[in-house]
Amino acid sequence: MNKKFAKHGFVGILIFLAAIAVFSIAAMLLWNWLVPPIFGLPAISYLQALGLMVLVRILLSGLPFNGIRAMRGAALWGKNNPIREKWMNMTEEERNEFVMRERGFHNHFHGHARGEGHAKGDDTKGKEND
Structure with missing residues (x-):
């Protein structure tokens, strides 16, 4: 593996993780701002927001690298x-x-x-x- 590829791969992984963190924080803030006052449900933590993001991804588009879709x-x-x-x-x-x-x-x-x-x-x- 050459150094340029390794550097770009590492930067890509960092950007991916940062995007997940930002979207999870946004989901948590929006949930905590809207859902408790409107529906009376409890506020959620960062990890719960991350889990909610994963759940929505699975429900709306299936698992990534879905074997049936690939076939x-x-x-x-x-x-x-x-x-x-x-x-x-x-x-x-x-x-x-x-x-x-x-x-x-x-x-x-x-x-x-x-x-x-x-x-x-x-x-x-x-x-x-x-």
Whole structure:
């Protein structure tokens, strides 16, 4: 391991731990400011706020490095996936057209949404002819 990588890794870990500490303190302060007066629940400590942050993370997004999520991602974008192979063989223009079509912009940009293909100035569409 080179020294530059070790230094950046150490700094990254410090920043991560500092962020956890700041968010836990913020959660504790907000809880203690809002919840006891509104709901009559007790105030919480720093460690309880940290635990609450972990609990919310688990409940809202699952555990990090979730095995099922990793397997699902591998199945969708694995090397033997025909959709991935087709995407990789597309030109940039074909990819852009595919994305626009999937987002619903294909008809608009090719004039179909504006009614092109009908005679210009044809205001009789939908009116009875006399």
